[in-house]
Amino acid sequence: MEWMKKTGINVVRIGEFAWSKLEPEEGRIDVSFLVDIIKRLHENGIETVLCTPTPTPPIWFSHGHPERMHVDQEGQVMSHGSRQHACTNNAYFREKAAQITEELAKKAGHLPGLIAWQLDNEFKCHIAECMCSTCKGLWHEWLEDRYGTIDRLNEEWGTHIWSEYYQSFEQVPQPAATPFLHHSSLQTMYRLFSTEKIAEFADEQAAIIRRHSDLPITHNSTLMFSVDNERLFQHLDFASFDTYAPQGKLESYVLNCDIWRNIKKNTPYWVMETSTSYAASLESYAHPHANGYLQAEAVAAYALGGQGFCYWLWRQQRTGSEQPHSAVISAWGEPSIGYENVLQVEEARKKIEPLMLATKPVQAHVAMTYSDKARMFHQTEPHNGIRYKDMMTDLYNVLLTEGLHRDVIFEGAELDGYKLLFTPLLPHVSEDYLSKAKAFVESGGIWIVGPMTGGRTGEHTIHTSCALGEVEKWTGVKTLFTFPMDEQTTTGEAFGETAPLGLWSAVFDADAAVGTIKSGVATGKAFLSETAIGKGKVVMLGSMPMGDDGNKLLKRMIRHYAEEAGVTVKTDASPGTIVAPRMGDDGKEVWIVVNMDGKGGTVTIPSKGSVTVEPHGYSIHQVTKEEVHS
C-alpha cells in the first residue's frame, strides 16, 4: 500500500480468483480477509472494486464431479485447474456461486472505500460453448421457448436437408463432433443460446449483489470472447474492458475506446486491465511497450470517454501460469520495467483530470455498427477464414485514418445525432435494426450497407424472395447474384479509384451503379450502388475492395459520403495520431491530440493552424464550436 501511494494508485480490483481462500471447505465461508483488506486500503486512501470469485471454483467443487465441468466441442471434459473449468449452467455451480456472492455482498457491500463490483472475470475467455448434459437439457428448453413446436423448428431450419428432421426437441443434438459440418442454423442458434445463458448468469449475480449493495456493477469483457456484449451489459451499470493490444495495433486500442464508450451511453467506461509493459504467460510473451506508449494509451482512454485506467497486475505473480506477465512491481517487491511509465501516466492524469471532469466527448456524426451476433454468423460460416473482429478493425481503421470522430455502436443503439451510418459484415439485418435505419435515412442520413450485409435470415438460412431480404425490397436495388469474388481476376472502379474486389459478394444491376466491375465474371455489373430515399440515401457496397488499392477506394468512398452527409466533426490528424474532441457545459470545445505510434504527428487546429505533437505525447487545444463546424 505504501508503494501504491507512492505510485499514484488510487483504486485496486481484487477477489476474482479467491474462492478457495473465501470458502476453503464446502459450506464454510469466511470473507473477512477481503473485508480487512478493503478497510486497510480505505485507510490508506485507496478505493476498491470487488469481484465475485466465480471463474475458479475450488477443488471440493470439482473433485469427483466430472458432471459439473465444462465439456468442449470434441467432448473433452475439463479437469480441475486453470480457470473457467466449471460449467456455468450447472445447477450446483449456480447454487454455490449465489452463496459466495451473497456473502460477499452482505459483508462487504457497504464498506467505505468500496466503489464498484465486477462480476466474475472475462467470461468465456478460454472456452466457447459447453457440450455437457446440463447444457443439453437447457438447450432443448431454449429451443422450445424459441420455436414453440418442433414442426416450426424443422420448417425454419429446413431440416429435411440430409435427413436431419427432428421428431421432438429432445432429439436436437448439440453441435459436437460430426464427420462433416453441422447445419448452419444449429450452430448459430447454439452460440446464441450459450451467450444468452452466460448473460443470465451475470444477471443472477447482479441481482444478488443488488439485494445488499447499491454500488455500480460491471464486468471486464473484450471483443474476443464467446459472449454477446450487447446482451451481457444490458442489465449492468457501466462498461469495462481488458486490452492487451500490441502497440503496433493502435486501431485495435482506439476501437475499444470507441465501442465501450457507447455500450452504456453517458456513463464513462473503464479500462479494467492493461499491461504496464507486456503481456505474457508460461507459453508466450509480447514485446515491451516503448517508453511513453502507456501514457499515450491512458490519455487516449480518458479523452475518449474513460474514467478508470487500471493495470494488470500490481505485483508480479510468484506462482501459477502467468508468472512472466509484466506488473507494476516485480515478484521481489521492486519497480519493474514499466514502472517509470506508470509514474508518467500518473503525472498526465493529474494534469488532465480537471478538464476531463469538466467536459464530455462530442457527439460523433459517424457511426459503425458492431455485432457479436454477426460474429457468431461468421464463426458458423467463415467462408475462407473470415475473422470478424479483425476485419471490422480494418474497416474501422478507414474511418479513423480519415480523421472522422466516430462511434462504434451495437445493433440496439439509437441513431440520433448521426449523419453517416456504416453497416458492414452484418449477415442478418433484424427488423428492429432495419426500421431504425429506415427512419435514419428518411430523415436525411446516409447508410452504407455492406459488404456481406443482409444475405442471411435470422435463422442463418438464405432468403428465397430476393438475395438481400428486406433491405433489398426496401431499396429496390436488384441483386443479380451472390458468389465468392476472385480478387485475382476481378477489379472494380468507383470515385476514380480502381481496386481488386474480393470476399463473398453481391452484384447489383448496373442501373444505380456508382461502382462498376471492370473485369472478372461479372464485368459491367455494379458492386456499389446508391438510392435516394426520403431526405437521405442508401449506399449498397456488395463487395470488398482488397489490398492497398482497395483501402484507397474505401477511403475515397467514406470521404465522399461523409462530405455529402454533412459530417463536420473531423480532423486532419496525421496517421498514428488521434484527436478526441470534447465539450464542456459552456459549449466550449477542446481537442485532445495524442500521438499513439511514437513517431510524432501533426494536426490542423482551427484558428491556430498546424500544430505538432511529440512522439507518444499529447496536447490540448481550445477551439470554438463555430470554428470547428464552419
Ligand SMILES: [Zn+2]
Ligand atoms: Zn455445460
